[in-house]
Amino acid sequence: MTERHDVILIGAGHNGLVCAHYLAKAGRKVLMLESGDSPGGAAATREFAPGYSVSSCAQWLYQLHPQVRRDLELEKHGLELAAKDIASVLLDAEGQHLTVLGPDVRGDQISAGDIAAYRAFHERTGKYAKLLAKVFAARPPKLVKSNVADRLSLIRLGLGLKMLGRDDMRDLMRIVLINIYDLMEENFDSPQLKALLSLDSVQGSHMGPRTPNTVFGYLYRRVGEVFGYPGVAQVKGGMGALGEAMAAAARAQGVDIRLGARVNSIDMIGDRAGGVTLASGEHLTAGLVVSNADPLTTLAGLVGYRNMETGMARRISQIRCRGAAARLHLALDGLPNFTGLNGQQLGQRLLIAPDMNYIERAFNAVKYSEISKAPVMDISIPTVHDPQCAPSGKHVLSATVQFAPFEPAGGWEAHRAGFTERLLNLLAEYAPGIREQVVASELLTPADLQRDYGMAGGHWHHGELSLDQVMMMRPFPGATQYASGIDGLYLCGAGAHPGGGVMGLAGRNAAREILRRGAAA
Secondary structure (H helix, E strand, O other): OEEEEEEEEEOOEHHHHHHHHHHHHOOOOEEEEEOOOOOEOOOOEEEEEOOEEEEOOOOOEOOOOHHHHHHOOOOOOOOOEEEEEEOEEEOOOOOOOEEEEOOEEEEOOOOHHHHHHHHHHHHHHHHHHHHHHHHHOOOOOOOOOOOHHHHHHHHHHHHHHHHOOHHHHHHHHHHOOOOHHHHHHHHOOOHHHHHHHHHHHHOOOOOOOOOOOHHHHHHHHHHHHHOOOOOEEEEOOOOHHHHHHHHHHHHHOOOEEEEOOOEEEEEEEOOEEEEEEEOOOOEEEEEEEEEOOOHHHHHHHHHOHHHOOHHHHHHHHOOOOOOOEEEEEEEEOOOOOOOOOOOHHHHOEEEEOOOHHHHHHHHHHHHOOOOOOOOEEEEEOHHHOOHHHOOOOOEEEEEEEEOOOOOOOOOHHHOHHHHHHHHHHHHHHHOOOHHHHEEEEEEEOHHHHHHHHOOHHHOOOOOOOOHHHOHHHOOEOOEOOOEOOOEOEEEOOOOOOOOOOOOOHHHHHHHHHHHHHOOOO
């Protein structure tokens, strides 16, 4: 059976849904193919134990671009926040916690000097985040073979740097290549404050605080504040509700979304991508193929190295996308008792990362594919704000765990139970009695995330966010401005500019570039 469309879009992750919406709104006939049984990709809600549901991959909303939100009319299509402007709390085993929300920091152990220093630091780095936000909202300019639009983009970028002022411009150029550890040591005394900020710089990455490029990682996360998120937000019904709202918006524009449709290959017609073959054997043709899958899966897996020249194949094989984050889900028979926090405070973003050296030691293990003895945890208890995620009186705890290797010696099945036990022991140091409250548990390793969500290496950014893999270098030299390097094939996922996080800009930018080129006509 052969069926032809203007665009076949592979993967109904959030960027794919955003891209499909804009293409369909411009009059293109779009068929979206999703291997899973629900839209949203990593923005997913899943029942992991009877009656207990959780945001199974992405857990916080903090970067969704406001224009994307407005254009898709997401509230009209069912998006509702259970809570917003949620503070980040670095936990202390004795209850002397540190709380940060936007420019404000408070805690029993932080000095007045550090509070003032943080306000100044937040204001200064906020300027840099605003510059990044402008860069993220447009296609990245080419440095070679550029046209007038690219040259204008570079001029605007240069003007934006100049508008920072001489001192701030010099400071940005100085710090952007260094590691967050040194920057924290330079600015603050509080081990808690330094740990909290440095953790935000390495979330989802294969980096520790001493790794170069982590200042960029911190500024990348700060872009969410420019988009209106001084703290994280929680989606009512879990992150899957966001995926469903985006799918409803796409369908309203005429996008045909087929679930349970796994793509086995992107088919070449001559030297151009011209369609796909499904796992069922069905062949579908289109004027254009757009992939929301990560670049390695798209190009190495679906296109195949045999269909490209050697240099391109080598560059693709060198994309760094080793995931180092796991997900822990706990079904609890009651609200856990975290030392020093009341019931409502348990709805905040809770972090276990006592100091920067602790984070670095946790990272050191995964360099050698070992299990961290004392991991870092980013914890949410979504049922504080959204009781529907568990039976009445029961609760869910969900945590992103760093760092966890993709493939430890002996495989994950030899380590899964022991690592889960280690995480429960760690939680019990801050929430005495929590072990006795556990009804069921689930650990998703980076390998599980690759299997369940199709991310190569289990890396949620679809490729490391380092300066050699961002902007005009993303995903690799020769594939930029959402073109893949294969005629007729575009990329719209987190592996394209600007990168990962539930932002929507990669999808929007890709659609705008495709329409600008007339490629989907």
